Amino acid sequence: MTTARLIILPKTITLVGMMGVGKTSVGRKLAKQLSVMFRDSDQEVESAAGQTVSNIYEWYGEQAFKDTERRVISRLLSERPHILSTGVEAFIDPETRRIIKENSYSVWLNASLDTIYPRVAHRSHRPQLEKGNKQEILEQLINEYYPIYAEADIQIECDHQSADLTVDKIIDELETRFWK
Numbered sequence: 409m410t411t412a413r414l415i416i417l418p419k420t421i422t423l424v425g426m427m428g429v430g431k432t433s434v435g436r437k438l439a440k441q442l443s444v445m446f447r448d449s450d451q452e453v454e455s456a457a458g459q460t461v462s463n464i465y466e467w468y469g470e471q472a473f474k475d476t477e478r479r480v481i482s483r484l485l486s487e488r489p490h491i492l493s494t495g496v497e498a499f500i501d502p503e504t505r506r507i508i509k510e511n512s513y514s515v516w517l518n519a520s521l522d523t524i525y526p527r528v529a530h531r532s533h534r535p536q537l538e539k540g541n542k543q544e545i546l547e548q549l550i551n552e553y554y555p556i557y558a559e560a561d562i563q564i565e566c567d568h569q570s571a572d573l574t575v576d577k578i579i580d581e582l583e584t585r586f587w588k
């Protein structure tokens with residue numbers, strides 16, 4: 409008889425990557441699989457500030473959002489190990505990136521424009537994509553952000569695979585790299 413391996417998570421797993429890649433949906437499944445809490449930094453910023461991400465951008469500006477996000481992520485990473493899904497720009501901000509790298513396993517969910525674009529094309533609650541042509545903005549962000557996301561501890565290719573398979577690959581990769 410084979411028995412499932414019991415994994416006691418030593419540190420939080422922080423998911424980073426582009427909008428629509430699946431940080432929230434994969435993160436929820438991963439948390440369930442590892443029997444730990446799931447947290448989403450965008451949702452935590454919204455409850456800390458009592459405002460939506462869009463309103464914070466509109467009324468206080470991008471820098472105010474980033475500063476709040478950094479404080480919220482720092483607090484979350486001082487709590488017991490869990491799965492943390494982050495906003496698109498969290499890992500791009502140098503100080504927030506340092507905090508994530510020092511205090512958690514960072515995992516980049518990587519996917520191409522072809523995978524991401526159809527998922528976000530009709531979204532209206534994300535301020536970055538409201539600034540112009542969504543496909544062009546996504547292309548620009550991919551060029552600018554992917555070399556920085558590549559600094560994450562591990563990278564999972566998410567094109568053409570189910571969220572469940574992505575969860576399995578994250579656990580396999582972390583076991584190989586850190587838990588053997």
Ligand SMILES: Nc1ncnc2c1ncn2[C@@H]1O[C@H](COP(=O)(O)OP(=O)(O)OP(=O)(O)O)[C@@H](O)[C@H]1O
Binds near residue numbers: 425431527
């Ligand atoms: N294979 C897949 N992996 C992940 N998500 C998928 C997949 N196929 C379809 N989806 C869908 O794509 C969407 C991914 O959105 P999700 O909100 O999880 O991304 P995100 O990275 O958290 O985005 P954001 O940065 O905007 O919060 C969900 O609606 C999810 O159901």
Ligand SMILES: O=C(O)C1=C[C@@H](O)[C@@H](O)[C@H](O)C1
Binds near residue numbers: 427497534535537
């Ligand atoms: O798509 C967007 O415009 C955004 C998405 C969120 O993840 C936020 O964290 C981000 O800064 C803005």
Ligand SMILES: [Mg+2]
Binds near residue numbers: 432448493494
């Ligand atoms: Mg999300």
